[in-house]
């Protein structure tokens with residue numbers, strides 16, 4: 001079995017890597033200009049030709065692509081390869097507007113699975129492992145992406161898909177799964193169920209590969225402790241292939257971007273200005289190896305920081321921080337910017353459960369912020385006075401973090417619906433008006 005940790009590429013000196021990126025970028029721009037009239041028109045409008053793009057130093061000359069472009073060009077307008085060469089589509093999990101449909105040639109699938117295989121290896125995966133994939137299979141990229149990566153590494157792969165928690169736990173125990181792949185919110189739910197049903201001590205999990213949604217360090221510690229594993233973050237998006245655009249190594253200090261396939265930039269989301277590494281801004285990606293659906297300077301809307309410092313794992317690829325929120329899921333409440341991740345940090349720091357829901361509404365022209373947090377069973381039996389004391393304490397901590405008042409309601413254990421995929425944390429009723 002080939003070893004999918006590719007030291008040559010993942011530990012390549014940066015100069016060599018940038019040379020490779022430059023060559024791939026120049027070739028990709030020619031490919032896109034020749035085959036995607038939609039993007040050609042955008043380049044023409046900006047007066048840029050493929051000859052102007054000789055290397056990564058010219059990247060900033062190219063126009064951005066956004067989700068709006070994808071919607072406008074839906075479904076085939078950004079396709080860069082003949083349809084007969086495409087073997088698969090995947091689609092975003094978004095519930096509003098037109099979905100994004102991404103196309104793959106067999107070559108694209110191979111490269112994507114390589115990226116996921118790197119993530120599995122970075123989490124300690126080998127052909128001795130049993131890898132349980134509980135991301136959804138189907139249009140969502142999570143299931144099939146990690147499935148492909150796990151196969152390439154040679155793990156015994158359990159294609160569970162999401163849901164049916166009792167069956168998940170049964171296989172986890174009977175087949176002695178060592179690696180768990182799912183969203184962090186589902187991992188938290190599995191942990192809770194494993195403890196409740198008493199199987200927790202019979203599990204052999206050593207690593208979790210969790211991503212597809214925002215999660216905090218506090219949530220990481222909680223899951224690690226409850227499931228007895230090391231939790232690794234993984235990032236990606238359908239437009240760029242799916243999971244595996246970036247992944248964590250054993251240092252757990254940010255996610256290495258697969259820079260031989262994706263060039264990352266950070267921009268000011270308002271002005272589009274490129275920001276230096278270390279500054280917080282919107283993540284922008286250019287896919288330099290994809291054939292069917294290449295994204296050039298694609299604005300992800302994810303807000304994060306890039307770190308080019310050398311990682312002690314030996315990989316030279318830069319790292320991205322956990323996304324701190326999306327420029328489009330940042331809530332503006334009474335004029336103040338609020339990220340759900342800030343609320344989660346406060347709740348978990350205060351020892352509350354990760355089962356919470358944020359409800360925003362507008363009453364008499366003023367925004368309201370309510371946070372429902374599930375009580376743990378031991379809290380539930382406590383007195384009303386004790387509960388209101390905890391609520392008050394949370395209100396104060398949230399005020400210190402957010403700068404605005406929120407109402408906190410401790411609700412009964414198990415009263416907030418569990419998620420098997422991406423959790424729905426925010427209900428913004430203001431959109432209904």
Ligand code: DLL
Nearest residue numbers: 093142211212213214234235236237238242243323
């Ligand atoms: O969520 C792909 C994926 C599957 C990634 C499995 C990791 C594991 P989409 O459904 O297109 O694709 O959603 C992409 O999800 O722009 C981020 O906002 C968010 N996201 C993905 N990974 C992370 C992560 C998949 N590790 C959108 N942390 C992205 C925070 C994440 N947010």
